[in-house]
Amino acid sequence: MTMYKRYFSTGWIPSWMWSLPVLAGLSSAVFADHLDVTAVSSSSGGVDWLKTVDDSGMSGDTRTLSDLHDTDGANMGLSAGGPPHWVRYDLGQALPIDEMWIWNYNNDFAPPTEPPHYVKGMKEITIDYSEDGSGFTTIFAGRLPVAQERGTAPGAVDMVVPFNAVSARFIRITTDQDPDHNYLLFEVGVGNYPNSGLSEVRFYKATLTVTSLQVAASNVVQVVVPGDDGVRYNLECATSIHPPNWVETGIFVVGTGAPTTIYHTNNNDSATYYRGAAVGLEAILGIPTEENGWSTEARVSVRASSEFQTGFAPNLINGSGIVAGGLEHGINAATMWFANLFNGNPRGGTVAGGHWVEFKLNEPLPIGSMQIWNYANRIAPNWQWTGLGIKSATIQYTTTGGGGPGGEWGSDNPGDWTTQWQGNLAAYPPPHPTTYPMSDEIDFGNTVAQYVVLTASGDSAEVNYASEIPLGLTLAGLSEVRFSSAVSYALDNPGDMLVDETGFQFLSESGKTYTLQRAPTGTQNFVNAGSFADGNDGEMVLFDPAGYSAANDYRIVIE
Secondary structure (H helix, E strand, C coil): CCCCCCCCCCCCHHHHCCCCEEEECCCCCCCCCCCCCCEEEECCCCHHHHHHHHCEEEEECCCCCCCCCCHHHHHHHEEECCCCEEEEEEEEEEEEEEEEEEEEEECCCCCCCCCCCHHHCCCCEEEEEEECCCCEEEEEEEEEECCCCCCCCCCCCCCEEEEECCCEEEEEEEEECCCECCCHHHHCCCCCCCEEEEEEEEEEEEEEECEEEEEEEEEEEEEEEECCCCCEEEEEEEECCEECEEEHHHCCCCCCCEEEEEECCCCCCCCCCEEEEEEEECCCCCCCCCCCCCCCCCCCCEEEEECCCCCCCHCCCCCCCCCCCCCEECCCCCCCCEECCCCCCCCCCCCCCCEEEEEEEEEEEEEEEEEEEECCCCCCCCCHHHHHHHHHHEEEECCCEEEEECCCCCCCHHHHHHEEEECCCCCCCCCCCCEECCEEEEEEEEEEEEEEEEECCCCCCCCHHHHCCCCCCCCEEEEEEEEEECCCCCCHHHHHCEEEEEEEEECCCCCCEEEEEEEEEECCCCEEEEEEEEEHHHHEEECCCCCCCCEEEEEECCC
């Protein structure tokens, strides 16, 4: 027989309250997070029933007797019109429900000439549920206990209805007809209150697990991602990156603010490449950090039309001039690119110009933006030499290679290139600080590209800002260039990163998400390990991003 819990703040349960058996005690949960209700409808309008699910008047959410609702009627739901009344809660999607917690109407209003308002609490009720709203199944029919504090003080939960993991989207509460729709006659014996109400309703999700087998896996791929807090990183694999054929493995992690590792057993696929793909976040390719000297060379290469003295092209991507914090560039010319052969080394394929610099990404990627720090060499507190920053420029891109030395750069065919931007780059006019912020950010709109060329004008009056010096120089340069992408955080050949690791194998179903959880052995205090999978109707393996530990128990939960 289904059993229902009635909780009293004293911790005991008067059995005379029930014709059904009752369960003493509390839920085993020591903390909780009730499900969100996306919509509420009712038979008669009245006071906004959303107040019964918006936490107004509640002291907390610990899923214990300490969760009290206050006595303010403004934080409760109350029907209008005559009985029977109904209220329906919509969870937005069908979910496995563990328990439904109900706080009856506990209004402290007690006018001297009429019965106290707590008696408007629902009495005889029926609770039904449905997955789609078209057909309802009854899970409870009987008496909802009166608010135990009877409006004199904040009250604990009055009834807990176990749903035993049934799947439901809609849950409906319906009262009986007059006089059993509320507690007026039962508590007072006289009066006329046609309405009925509730203080709060909460739904808690059931924990469903899938049978898993602990396995000692070999040839496990490990890809490290930055782990930005709340960001999802999908593990993708490919057999080719020229052209790219990336597909999702179904394995993902959610960042918690620190670098984390995605593990994947590649025994069942023929992939050659793997990467962690950030969802909803643009990252700077190459992940420049203070630890790697703010370099992006891991994902970007560069060549240029010419290099003057120490102004080498790799300075644009090696982070050598980036200062603490990673967002500004210093004034040392030896950390910048500086070109001197004006109109002396045409690239071919792209537009003609006085100087050019070409960037090569290690794979075709959707580019969010191209971030540019113009030439920032400062000798005097005037335009010398920031005036040699590039002025008029054209930026083009392609995914077609085969050009340049060894055929390792972008195509030499003009028909393969697309112009993304033309205009004047911003300069750094005086007065000059000791560090400079980014001067320009060119929007690529997630256009897929692998080769990007910036070409400075071939007009001596437009190639730079030298007219501000003025010395008539045609030299020009840049300080730093970065690219942001909404996709790739890591790209590696798995041969460089295969390990042996203990994981948990299970049979998955499409449309379901699986979460690996861990707990200190024997405690049942399970928390998410940070590893997840979207089911694919096949066998999958989840690994602990922190590494397997025999001091933990593990389980896989179905979301």
